[in-house]
Structure formats: structure tokens, C-alpha cells
Amino acid sequence: MDSAAQVARAxxxxxxxxxxxxxxxxxxxxxxxxxxxxxxxxxxxxxxxIRQLEYRPNITASSLRRAGxxxxxxxxxxxxxxxxxxSALYRALEDVAHARDVMVFAGSVEExxxxxxxxxxxxxxxxxxxxxxxxxxxxxxxxxxEVVGGTPLVxxxxxxxxxxxxxxxxxxxxxxxxxxxxxxxxxxxxIAYLGDLRTIATARRRFQGYKEALSDHGIRPxxxxxxxxxxxxxxxxxxxxxxxPSAPTACFSAQNLITIGAIRALRSRGLQHRVAIAGFDDxxxxxxxxxxxxxVSQDPYRMGRVAADLLFRRLDGEDWEPTTHLVDTxxxxxxxxxIAGPGGVRSA
Amino acid sequence: MDSAAQVARAxxxxxxxxxxxxxxxxxxxxxxxxxxxxxxxxxxxxxxxIRQLEYRPNITASSLRRAGxxxxxxxxxxxxxxxxxxSALYRALEDVAHARDVMVFAGSVEExxxxxxxxxxxxxxxxxxxxxxxxxxxxxxxxxxEVVGGTPLVxxxxxxxxxxxxxxxxxxxxxxxxxxxxxxxxxxxxIAYLGDLRTIATARRRFQGYKEALSDHGIRPxxxxxxxxxxxxxxxxxxxxxxxPSAPTACFSAQNLITIGAIRALRSRGLQHRVAIAGFDDxxxxxxxxxxxxxVSQDPYRMGRVAADLLFRRLDGEDWEPTTHLVDTxxxxxxxxxIAGPGGVRSA
DNA sequence: ACACTCCTTGACATCGTTGTCAAACGAGTC
DNA sequence: GACTCGTTTGACAACGATGTCAAGGAGTGT
Numbered sequence: 001m002d003s004a005a006q007v008a009r010a011x012x013x014x015x016x017x018x019x020x021x022x023x024x025x026x027x028x029x030x031x032x033x034x035x036x037x038x039x040x041x042x043x044x045x046x047x048x049x050i051r052q053l054e055y056r057p058n059i060t061a062s063s064l065r066r067a068g069x070x071x072x073x074x075x076x077x078x079x080x081x082x083x084x085x086x087s088a089l090y091r092a093l094e095d096v097a098h099a100r101d102v103m104v105f106a107g108s109v110e111e112x113x114x115x116x117x118x119x120x121x122x123x124x125x126x127x128x129x130x131x132x133x134x135x136x137x138x139x140x141x142x143x144x145x146e147v148v149g150g151t152p153l154v155x156x157x158x159x160x161x162x163x164x165x166x167x168x169x170x171x172x173x174x175x176x177x178x179x180x181x182x183x184x185x186x187x188x189x190x191i192a193y194l195g196d197l198r199t200i201a202t203a204r205r206r207f208q209g210y211k212e213a214l215s216d217h218g219i220r221p222x223x224x225x226x227x228x229x230x231x232x233x234x235x236x237x238x239x240x241x242x243x244x245p246s247a248p249t250a251c252f253s254a255q256n257l258i259t260i261g262a263i264r265a266l267r268s269r270g271l272q273h274r275v276a277i278a279g280f281d282d283x284x285x286x287x288x289x290x291x292x293x294x295x296v297s298q299d300p301y302r303m304g305r306v307a308a309d310l311l312f313r314r315l316d317g318e319d320w321e322p323t324t325h326l327v328d329t330x331x332x333x334x335x336x337x338x339i340a341g342p343g344g345v346r347s348a
Numbered sequence: 349m350d351s352a353a354q355v356a357r358a359x360x361x362x363x364x365x366x367x368x369x370x371x372x373x374x375x376x377x378x379x380x381x382x383x384x385x386x387x388x389x390x391x392x393x394x395x396x397x398i399r400q401l402e403y404r405p406n407i408t409a410s411s412l413r414r415a416g417x418x419x420x421x422x423x424x425x426x427x428x429x430x431x432x433x434x435s436a437l438y439r440a441l442e443d444v445a446h447a448r449d450v451m452v453f454a455g456s457v458e459e460x461x462x463x464x465x466x467x468x469x470x471x472x473x474x475x476x477x478x479x480x481x482x483x484x485x486x487x488x489x490x491x492x493x494e495v496v497g498g499t500p501l502v503x504x505x506x507x508x509x510x511x512x513x514x515x516x517x518x519x520x521x522x523x524x525x526x527x528x529x530x531x532x533x534x535x536x537x538x539i540a541y542l543g544d545l546r547t548i549a550t551a552r553r554r555f556q557g558y559k560e561a562l563s564d565h566g567i568r569p570x571x572x573x574x575x576x577x578x579x580x581x582x583x584x585x586x587x588x589x590x591x592x593p594s595a596p597t598a599c600f601s602a603q604n605l606i607t608i609g610a611i612r613a614l615r616s617r618g619l620q621h622r623v624a625i626a627g628f629d630d631x632x633x634x635x636x637x638x639x640x641x642x643x644v645s646q647d648p649y650r651m652g653r654v655a656a657d658l659l660f661r662r663l664d665g666e667d668w669e670p671t672t673h674l675v676d677t678x679x680x681x682x683x684x685x686x687i688a689g690p691g692g693v694r695s696a
Numbered sequence: 697a698c699a700c701t702c703c704t705t706g707a708c709a710t711c712g713t714t715g716t717c718a719a720a721c722g723a724g725t726c
Numbered sequence: 727g728a729c730t731c732g733t734t735t736g737a738c739a740a741c742g743a744t745g746t747c748a749a750g751g752a753g754t755g756t
Contacts, residue, residue: 013743016741024703025743026705026706026743027706029743032743037704039703054493056469057743058409058741058743059410059418059474059743060743061412061743061744062742062744063408064408064409064713069711071474071699072474073474081439082439084433090429090430090454094455104453105451106442106454108442123448124404125404125406125407126407126408141746153754169582260636267636283632283633289610289637289638290638317610361711362713372737373712374735377713377714377733381714384732388735388737394741406711408712409712409714410714412712412713412714412740412742414713417741587743
């Protein structure tokens with residue numbers, strides 16, 4: 001094989017570089033990996049050959065032989081990559097990984113525990129260096145195998161069950177209680193609860209926060225709907241409450257898609273300025289709606305950053321007892337949560 | 349190494365399975381890959397050993413040795429993985445890939461041509477089987493190398509320049525012209541144009557469509573602003589037009605983030621029911637705004653599906669002259685584009 | 697000149713798996 | 727029994743790159 005043919009080779013290998021530079025493959029490897037112990041003249045010849053051939057290292061081959069077997073790729077097991085929370089997590093992970101020349105894979109679980117397991121397996125078969133997991137399953141003891149194998153894991157949004165692992169969570173109870181207390185402070189006593197699937201840990205905690213805030217004011221929950229998972233379901237369920245014999249004067253919606261559905265139900269009845277609503281989690285354009293929507297907001301980008309930092313610290317060899325990091329929520333007052341209720345406004 | 353120690357081994361290899369089953373590694377490989385020519389008794393022993401050891405094939409090792417070197421991973425070079433258009437593309441790619449046990453990597457380019465090239469290189473070093481590219485660069489001739497190397501490519505949203513490759517595009521000119529004609533039909537003559545970076549091919553085409561629609565009615569463009577890339581920039585620029593000596597009665601906004609900025613400018617001046625607006629591309633909750641926003645909508649999920657199908661057909665060995673697929677836009681009438689202009693409503 | 701030390705270099709095995717090809721075995725036929 | 731054919735099996739090299747370790751050369755000191 002002559003020099004012209006080497007130039008034309010679609011995927012030049014490290015051996016091709018070695019041949020062109022007149023050195024051994026190991027010397028090329030030393031240059032590529034920045035190892036000391038290569039003479040300047042040989043290093044120069046290698047670098048010229050790399051440029052001429054446009055050699056690109058093959059990371060899959062390198063990872064197989066290299067100590068530690070790193071693939072420079074990490075994985076995210078997300079709820080649905082196209083929803084804003086998931087895509088913000090993805091972007092945060094990507095930004096931290098990019099600074100370390102690490103790429104990110106992701107897959108969408110759609111609340112299916114079997115899909116979660118299959119994704120973890122698929123990523124492990126591709127030797128992902130670490131994984132961020134938004135779990136759908138109710139027990140993650142099956143992941144012990146990854147932990148034992150040395151793959152760092154971090155759970156986001158929902159805590160791990162049956163496994164000792166790092167987690168980045170939002171204080172769902174406090175956030176929910178804050179929203180409900182805000183509605184109470186604006187005179188509401190009959191505050192409906194619209195919640196997500198009870199199988200989801202975060203939904204259960206938000207319901208807990210709702211109940212606690214009501215209880216603090218001696219209020220009993222009357223209108224409670226669980227297991228809503230889409231905007232459409234929420235619109236239908238809330239519509240039924242609004243059309244019923246004793247409609248609530250306010251609503252705490254425990255998830256942003258559900259908030260959107262509840263708003264549609266209010267608007268379709270012309271009640272958007274009459275019934276107060278506060279939602280858990282923000283969503284794009286909430287401030288442009290009429291009335292603008294009061295929410296308790298979480299910050300998925302920041303959660304993703306915290307999670308990525310944990311993964312990379314573990315990949316860097318740091319070792320510590322698995323810990324849970326709580327990221328604060330923030331009440332954003334915009335209008336929908338301040339519509340006065342029959343009890344009048346009182347100090348929060 | 350005895351059987352108990354094998355069970356405890358974090359990453360059992362195909363050799364471990366072979367040893368436990370009492371066969372050669374090649375026989376295990378035959379069973380794992382569904383190759384014929386293994387006796388039922390040996391296949392059974394292999395399957396039992398696989399279950400006992402929880403053996404998972406190592407795809408990086410397999411891809412290195414296997415004919416064709418497939419990694420069962422494809423890559424998406426997107427504008428910003430956290431924006432809805434990009435994340436819908438990703439999700440579409442993922443859904444098609446999932447059916448074929450192929451995983452997806454992505455990276456965000458943020459309109460930076462250098463970042464685009466770096467991402468392509470990073471994916472190639474990881475042996476991505478194929479790539480979907482939303483290009484930021486103004487010339488993609490550098491990708492000839494991937495094409496020659498046999499990696500299928502498909503361009504989405506913006507056509508390839510300097511390279512012959514498949515593309516999935518929206519008919520930006522027709523879509524823009526439709527929106528503008530709609531505004532004209534509602535009596536508007538002074539229709540502002542708010543557009544994205546002129547370096548972006550789709551922005552240029554939408555401007556072309558805007559001009560053509562005006563020209564069809566003998567209207568000259570008066571208020572034209574290019575190179576807006578954020579909501580904030582759009583709000584500022586449109587605000588200046590609205591506050592100026594001769595404000596436009598309507599606006600064609602050529603990108604959804606820009607539409608959102610324009611709406612903020614209108615609302616902050618109480619003009620949202622006075623000045624008509626039609627935007628290019630839909631966004632979540634456009635129908636819940638006041639007035640609800642008239643848009644020309646594209647369908648990124650469908651674009652992603654079409655692109656994924658093309659990639660997988662090429663990966664399956666099909667060969668055809670690179671083609672461009674146009675996905676239609678759709679005018680969605682909601683209110684903001686129907687505010688009457690000084691010329692009265694006339695038939696479209 | 698000889699011995700010792702340090703630096704550079706390259707031979708060769710390795711990583712986990714698959715492709716190639718030959719050997720062994722069993723069944724059927726003459 | 728000898729021969730042929732088909733099936734099963736496994737030895738071994740290969741993939742692209744890195745880890746290990748020994749050899750060779752240059753420089754220094756006695």
C-alpha cells in the first residue's frame with residue numbers, strides 16, 4: 001500500500017500512521033495520548049502523518065484495551081426526552097460532559113419499568129461510563145449490579161428504592177405546601193387537588209404537602225383527583241369538578257401538564273378569572289396566559305448540573321457515602337393564584 | 349476461578365460463559381447471535397450459563413470485530429437539545445431506533461459551525477452508525493469523508509451545501525407566504541417582518557416567502573428586521589417598530605421564539621388585540637394566549653421520523669440518489685392573525 | 697575500557713468478541 | 727469395510743488500540 005492509497009483510505013488506523021511516520025504503533029499511541037518519552041523528531045513525524053492521513057482515534061477500540069475501559073460516553077434514562085423537564089436535564093448533562101469531551105446518550109422511559117430496565121441494559125452493553133436515571137420502576141435493586149461493576153449512578157427527581165445511590169431531588173412536599181398555603185392566604189378553603197399517577201413518588205409527596213398545608217389550617221380535603229397523566233385527562237377531571245354541585249374555588253395542580261389541562265377547563269367555562277389556580281412546576285409562556293399562572297417552580301437545568309457534577313466526581317475517583325441533594329423550589333406569583341377566595345385575603 | 353467466583357464477577361465475559369457451559373467461546377457466540385449449527389444440548393447449556401452469570405454482550409468489543417463494525421448507535425447533531433423542535437426530532441429518531449435496538453446520542457450546536465464539526469468528529473470517533481444533522485455551518489463539504497466512509501447522513505430543516513446528501517425540509521417559502529397572504533386577506537398592507545439570523549438558510553427562505561406574498565399584492569416591504577435570535581431581541585426590535593412614527597398594523601414573525609418576543613412587545617403596550625400577528629412555527633400553549641396565536645406549523649416529530657427512516661434504509665443497504673423530502677406546513681387559524689387591518693377583509 | 701543509569705523504542709500480548717477454516721463425528725450408501 | 731456427505735465444533739487469527747517489559751543506545755563516572 002503506497003502513500004496515495006493511504007490518503008484515500010476512508011478510516012486510517014494507528015498502524016497506517018505508524019507506517020507513514022516510520023515508527024512503531026506504540027510510539028504513535030504515545031504521541032496521540034500525550035505520553036512522555038518520544039523524541040521530538042519522531043513526535044514530529046507522527047504528527048505530520050496524523051495530519052496527512054486525517055487520522056481519528058477509534059474510541060471503541062481504545063476503550064476495550066485501555067485501563068478502566070472508559071468509552072467517554074454517559075447515559076440518561078429520562079421520562080420523555082421531548083418534554084421540557086427531560087430535555088433541560090439532558091442539556092445540563094451535555095454541557096457538563098462537553099467540557100470533558102464526553103458524549104451523552106439518552107432514552108425515554110414513559111413511566112414503563114420494563115423500558116427502564118431495557119434502557120439500562122442497552123446502555124451497559126455499550127459500556128456507558130455512568131448513568132443518570134429518572135426512575136419509573138418502584139424498586140431499583142436490580143441496579144446493584146451496575147454499582148458493583150463500578151458504574152456511577154445518580155437518581156434525579158425521584159429517589160432510589162432498594163439501592164443506595166446519589167440522588168438530586170426537589171423538596172416536593174414543601175413546594176406543594178407553599179402553593180397551597182398561598183391559596184389559603186388568598187381566602188380559599190375549598191382547594192381541589194389534581195395529581196399525577198400515584199405510582200410516581202413525586203406525585204405522592206406533592207399530595208402529602210397539599211394535605212399538610214390544608215391540615216395546618218384545619219381544612220379537610222374534599223376534591224381530590226389522582227392518576228391524571230395528561231393535559232386532556234386533567235381538563236376532563238377538573239371540568240367535572242367545576243360542573244359539579246359544589247365546585248372548588250381554587251385548585252392546586254401537582255404537575256405542569258395537569259396545570260395546563262386545568263387552565264383549559266377554566267377557560268372553556270369562562271372561569272379563569274374566578275377560580276384560583278397554583279401549579280407545581282413552571283412551563284413556557286405561563287406568564288403570557290390570562291391570567292398569568294402562579295406556580296411553584298423547579299429548575300431542571302440546575303438539577304441536571306448537580307447530577308452531572310456528582311457523576312463526574314465519582315468518575316474522577318472520589319468516593320463518599322451516597323447522598324441526596326435537595327434543590328429548592330420557588331413560588332412565582334403571577335395572577336392566577338391571587339384571585340380572591342370567599343374567606344378574604346389573610347397574611348401568609 | 350471457581351463457579352462462585354464467576355457468579356460474583358461484575359462483568360462476565362463470553363469466555364466465562366463458555367467455561368461454565370463446557371464449550372468453546374465460538375459456540376457461545378453462535379448461541380448469542382442466533383447462528384444455526386449448535387446442538388440443542390449445547391445450546392441449552394450455554395443458555396443456562398448465560399442466565400446464571402447474567403452475561404451481557406459487550407457491543408463495543410463486538411463492533412470492533414464484527415463485519416461492518418456496527419455499534420448500534422446513531423447520532424443527532426441538533427441546534428439545542430432542550431428546545432422543543434430539537435427534542436421532538438430526537439424523540440422521533442429514538443422511537444424509530446428503539447424498534448431496531450439502536451441507541452441515540454445527541455449534541456447541541458448552538459449555531460456554532462466549529463461546534464458542529466467537533467460534534468461530528470466526536471461521534472465518528474465513537475463509530476456512530478449514522479448521523480442526523482441540523483447544520484449550523486454554511487458548507488458541509490467536510491462531511492464528504494463520512495459519506496466516503498459509508499456513514500449515512502441526513503440533513504434536517506436546512507439543506508446541505510457542498511455535499512450531496514439526503515435532506516428532510518419544510519417548504520419554508522410556501523409556509524411563510526401562506527401566513528403573509530392570510531394577513532393580507534385580513535386587510536393588512538403594512539406587515540412587519542421579524543426574522544432570525546440571515547446566516548440560517550431557513551430564515552432566508554422565510555424572508556423570500558414573505559417578500560413574494562407581498563409582491564403578489566403589489567405591496568413593498570417597509571418594516572424588516574433580520575438577525576433576531578432570541579425572544580428578548582425580538583421584543584426589543586418589535587417594540588421599537590410599534591413605538592415608531594409609522595407602526596405596522598401586522599407582523600409576520602419567522603420563528604417561534606421570535607413570535608413569543610413579539611407577543612410580549614404587543615402585550616406590554618396593550619396592542620395584542622389591535623395589531624395582527626402570524627408566526628412561523630407553532631409553540632406550546634399558543635392556543636391559550638389572548639388572543640390565541642395564528643401560526644404556520646411544522647411538524648418536527650414527523651420530520652424526525654422521515655429522517656430516521658431514510659437513515660435506516662441506507663443502513664439496511666438500500667442505495668439511491670440523495671433526495672430531498674419536503675414536509676408540509678399547516679396554517680392554524682386561532683385569532684391573532686385575523687385581527688382586521690385598515691384595508692378590510694377580502695377573500696384569500 | 698568497563699559498569700551503571702536513564703531515556704527511548706518497539707515486540708508482543710491483551711481487551712471481548714467474531715470470521716475463517718479445518719478437523720472430527722455420525723449417518724448413509726455401495 | 728471404505729467412501730462420501732452433512733453437521734457440529736473448536737482452534738486460531740483478527741479487529742484497533744494500549745499495557746508491559748526488555749533491549750538498545752547515549753551519557754557519565756571510575
